[in-house]
Amino acid sequence: MIKKHIDKKAQLEMIGLVIIVIIVITALMIYTIYKMSNPPQNLPKRYMNKQLATNFLVSILHTSVKDCYNLSLADLIVDCANTFPSISCQDYRGSCEVVNKTIFNILNQTLIDWGVSFNLSIERTPIRFVNLGCDSRVTSKEQGFEILPLNSFENVEIILDICAK
Numbered sequence: 001m002i003k004k005h006i007d008k009k010a011q012l013e014m015i016g017l018v019i020i021v022i023i024v025i026t027a028l029m030i031y032t033i034y035k036m037s038n039p040p041q042n043l044p045k046r047y048m049n050k051q052l053a054t055n056f057l058v059s060i061l062h063t064s065v066k067d068c069y070n071l072s073l074a075d076l077i078v079d080c081a082n083t084f085p086s087i088s089c090q091d092y093r094g095s096c097e098v099v100n101k102t103i104f105n106i107l108n109q110t111l112i113d114w115g116v117s118f119n120l121s122i123e124r125t126p127i128r129f130v131n132l133g134c135d136s137r138v139t140s141k142e143q144g145f146e147i148l149p150l151n152s153f154e155n156v157e158i159i160l161d162i163c164a165k
Contacts, residue, residue: 049162053144081124117163134163
């Protein structure tokens, strides 16, 4: 009689354990199916900002400037960074003025229009653009940069920081 009672108690415990395992497996399956059917909506913001900065710089450096004999912005930036710029564009404007105006126009039609907080600077030139308070005090930013050879000893670095909001 005691043995029957112990057997029934063991059977009830086993049934309870099986029910708990079934519930856990079902919950895990539902969670897995839910996660697989809902892919992440956005890429991480840091990755997107890094790609935006890098791609933007690559694009502007390959931009041809009609006002300056279809020279690329990269060529004009290098000339502007030289101690004695030698390129004189149409209307007798220097390379620095044309670079400044062209980059300003591109920024207005892209990053500024999109509400992106950024800081763009070109070493060895007076060219700097800051939008929405993105400056050296901001700690959360992603940086893209491009390096152009100035001469056999020096380079010009173009830096674009995209600040997180």
